[in-house]
Amino acid sequence: MQSKIQRVYSVFRKKKIIIAFSGGVDSSVIAILAKKSADKVICCTLYHPLLLDDLEEIKKVASEINVDWRIIEIESIPNKIIEKNPKNRCYICKTNMMKYLIEYKNRKNFDMVVDGTNYDDLNKFRPGIKALKELGVVSPLVAAKLTKREIRDIAKSYNLSVAQKSPTTCLLSRIPYNEKITKEKIEMIKKAENFLKKDLNMSLIRVRTHNLAKNNFLARIEAKKEDIRRIIRSNELTTLIISKLKEIGYNLITIDLEGYHENYVK
Incomplete structure (x- = not known):
């Protein structure tokens, strides 16, 4: 493990770096290690209401790490993603987003933009990784061959609150490919997932949202197996979820x- 950490240090050493910061365990570990070896570090969170729900949790993590944290607002999402929602939307979106960080890096006269892609991600469906390579974004965790388990172990060693944090993904991933993305759908997803997380204490939740017909929506709730069992065994809980999600706007x-x-969206 130490040799891998040293490999990350070597990427950062004597460099001024911009970190694409989500507040998750990967980018948080990047920030911790960068502070120890880079000349200067700025963590930047790219924000657009269709992509991220709440910045408060990210702000708390940045404060915990005690890092220079900035929010960069994305002016728009490419129309092709909104209207067509193609299978390569992550590639298109990542290309668009990272250009904001590269422009910021150039204005600040920094050396590189880095992200939290880890070694395990190379074996998953990640169209955005192609965009990172094309734009010259550096992925130190990949270079060091650090796996998710190892990254969590590093986070634990620094007592980071996000060491066991459930993975988070862009809100667009809740909508199946080739279905139009709308503000209405995203708002429904935000409200439904916040209810399940905060009111019902479900840490890992995805409310996949499918069009049944015009203005008719199906919610397909993905959760941990223990939470699924909890829902199925409780008529009271089932009734509460149905009532709340219908109030939000879901029909089924x-x-x-x-x-x-x-x-994954079916």
């Missing part, structure tokens, strides 16, 4: 019995 509410699928 379902539970995916296979549980949580990472970055």
Whole structure:
């Protein structure tokens, strides 16, 4: 493990770096290690209401790490993503987003933009990784071959609150490919997931949102297996979820019995 950490240090040493900061365990570990070896570090969170729900949690993590943290607002999402929602939307979106960081890096006269892609991500469906390579964004965790488990171990060693944090993904991932993305759908997803997380204490939740017909929506709830069992065994809980999600705007509410699928929309 130490040799891998030294590899990360070597990427940062005597460099001024911009970190694409999500507040998750990967980018938080990047920030911790960068502070120890880079000349200067700025963590930047790219924000657009269709992509991120709440900045407060990210702000708390940045404060915990005691890092220079900035918010960069994204002016717009490419129309092709909104209207067509193609299978390569992550590639298109990542290309658009990272250009903001590269422009910021150039204005600040820094050396590089880095992100938190880890070694395990190379074995998953991650169209955005192609965009990172094309734009010259550096992925130190990949270079050091650090796996998710190892990254969590590093986070634990620094007592980071996000060491066991459930993975977070862009809100667009809740909507199946080729279905139009609308502000209405995103707002429904935000409200539904916040209710399940905060009111019902479900840490890993995805409310996949499908069009049944015009203005008719199906919610397919993905959760940890233990939370699925908890829902199924409680008529009171089931009734509460149905009532709340219908109030939010869903017409049909379902539970995916296979549980949580990472970055997966059927």
